[in-house]
Amino acid sequence: MTGSTALAPRVATPVGVGPAEIAGTPLASRAAANTIAQLLPPVVRVVLGVALIALLSRELGRDGLGQYALLFAYVALFNVVFNDWGLATIVLRDISQRPLEREGLLATAAMLQAVVSCGSYACMVLGVFVLGYPDPVRYGAMLYGLSLLVGPVSILSMPFQADLRLNELLAPSLVQALLTFVLSIVVLVVAGGSIVWLAAASLAAVIVQTVWIALLARRRFYRGRISRPAAVLNHWRTLIREAWPIGAASTLKVGWQQIPVLILGAYSLSATGMFHAANRAPQQLVVVPLALNATMFPLLARSWVADRVLFARQLDRLVGASLFVVVPAVIFGVATAGPVMRLLLGPEFDGAATPYALLLVTAGLLFPIIFLAEALNAAGSQRLNLALLCVLTPLLTAAVLGVAPRGETTGVAAVLLVGYGAYLAALLGAAVLRFGAAAPVSAVAGGVVAMTVGAVALGLTASAGVVVSSIVAPAAALAAYACLRPDIAALGCSVINLIPKFAPRPVAQEVPHGQHTS
Numbered sequence: 001m002t003g004s005t006a007l008a009p010r011v012a013t014p015v016g017v018g019p020a021e022i023a024g025t026p027l028a029s030r031a032a033a034n035t036i037a038q039l040l041p042p043v044v045r046v047v048l049g050v051a052l053i054a055l056l057s058r059e060l061g062r063d064g065l066g067q068y069a070l071l072f073a074y075v076a077l078f079n080v081v082f083n084d085w086g087l088a089t090i091v092l093r094d095i096s097q098r099p100l101e102r103e104g105l106l107a108t109a110a111m112l113q114a115v116v117s118c119g120s121y122a123c124m125v126l127g128v129f130v131l132g133y134p135d136p137v138r139y140g141a142m143l144y145g146l147s148l149l150v151g152p153v154s155i156l157s158m159p160f161q162a163d164l165r166l167n168e169l170l171a172p173s174l175v176q177a178l179l180t181f182v183l184s185i186v187v188l189v190v191a192g193g194s195i196v197w198l199a200a201a202s203l204a205a206v207i208v209q210t211v212w213i214a215l216l217a218r219r220r221f222y223r224g225r226i227s228r229p230a231a232v233l234n235h236w237r238t239l240i241r242e243a244w245p246i247g248a249a250s251t252l253k254v255g256w257q258q259i260p261v262l263i264l265g266a267y268s269l270s271a272t273g274m275f276h277a278a279n280r281a282p283q284q285l286v287v288v289p290l291a292l293n294a295t296m297f298p299l300l301a302r303s304w305v306a307d308r309v310l311f312a313r314q315l316d317r318l319v320g321a322s323l324f325v326v327v328p329a330v331i332f333g334v335a336t337a338g339p340v341m342r343l344l345l346g347p348e349f350d351g352a353a354t355p356y357a358l359l360l361v362t363a364g365l366l367f368p369i370i371f372l373a374e375a376l377n378a379a380g381s382q383r384l385n386l387a388l389l390c391v392l393t394p395l396l397t398a399a400v401l402g403v404a405p406r407g408e409t410t411g412v413a414a415v416l417l418v419g420y421g422a423y424l425a426a427l428l429g430a431a432v433l434r435f436g437a438a439a440p441v442s443a444v445a446g447g448v449v450a451m452t453v454g455a456v457a458l459g460l461t462a463s464a465g466v467v468v469s470s471i472v473a474p475a476a477a478l479a480a481y482a483c484l485r486p487d488i489a490a491l492g493c494s495v496i497n498l499i500p501k502f503a504p505r506p507v508a509q510e511v512p513h514g515q516h517t518s
Helices: 025-081 087-097 099-130 135-156 158-162 166-190 195-220 232-267 269-285 287-306 308-335 337-345 347-378 382-406 409-438 441-464 466-484 486-502
Strands: none
Touching (some): 025 099, 025 166, 025 195, 025 232, 025 269, 025 287, 025 337, 087 099, 087 135, 087 158, 087 287, 099 135, 099 158, 099 232, 135 158, 135 195, 158 166, 158 195, 166 195, 232 269, 232 382, 232 409, 269 347, 269 409, 287 308, 287 347, 308 337, 308 347, 308 409, 308 441, 308 466, 308 486, 337 347, 347 382, 347 409, 382 409, 409 441, 441 466, 466 486
């Protein structure tokens, strides 16, 4: 590709990170700061999301919460089916591997994304009338669906991720999460929980975040105006050819997330509200591996072309360390599912504890799934991931259709757990086929064994009470993983040992002349 003259001469030259710098200390520090900055907004979203769903469940009831879930599921489905063609992933991979072509790639991709976003919104508005949803869902979707149009800004802000500078976007992300929560509470107080006004609150938060990010990107990367790149159609054809497998795979992945809600919504709004309430916290946890991937994907893309040994080590540590943390956390969540659901949602949602526990285990499976799928994308094997999803998605949809008509929320959650387990096994097989010895087989196997040990310990200590089981079972899972992978446990200890280095050091006192210390 060409593109070095795609932008006006006044645009600042982007700073690319070469393969030789991958193991360097400055890059390691930047990656650590980048990851920490990306983990903070998801943690805030998890806390605020759980608090918000607790308030909404009491104010809206099952039917109202079902409409709320249906609205956002519908917009999310169109956001991926039509709006996300995988452009962001391909652009990030290419500007990470070929930083000198950055200007042309970004300008071309942003123009293509603008066309796609407008078409996506038009299709969404048409579909909302064809499907015949209730008026609150219909008009709320039309309003919140305007968030589809921010796609070009997301493309133009890709240099922040490629250069591991996502910490500069920390403030807009935190403000968006806080603003969504605050405005939603205002709607509950002032408008009585109107679905349309709740959609407007979420849209306002997205607009504030988008404008803020656009201003930051313009100041750092686009000091001049963006001129029209040369050979636009040729670049578009290249981008589409590379991106469509990722876009199709993303469509199927979001289908896995939203199809249960959409199918349940066709039979019972009450069951939809129950499923959404049970899935709220597990769904929020998924943003954690996505945040980690935001840092690791550019590094994996570079190491794949520069150093395969380093690629293997990065992927193994990424999957292993994440499972070392998430497996005990999931076991703890399952042990405390009953009290947590009763505390958060109230007596009307007593049946949500079992679906919540199943969906929490599913969320744990998503950690290695996301990392393995993105490693395949970094290695240019996006079509392999798409083939797996094409085989598994019809099976999952048929299984959900089999249990949804009876309003079995627990059955739908169990179907998702089995489906994601099959997807993880298939991805691991694809990784062995593509990467060979670089596939993180031991990391995933250690996580499965640790989860099994934790589940057995949970069953043995269940009669002793929630307090005992919630301590013993996660500890057993953690010990099992540490015995299987002592290198991952040592890595965790080394990270903990780094914490004192960030603490302020005491100021050394000057010793008077002629005196000595012992």
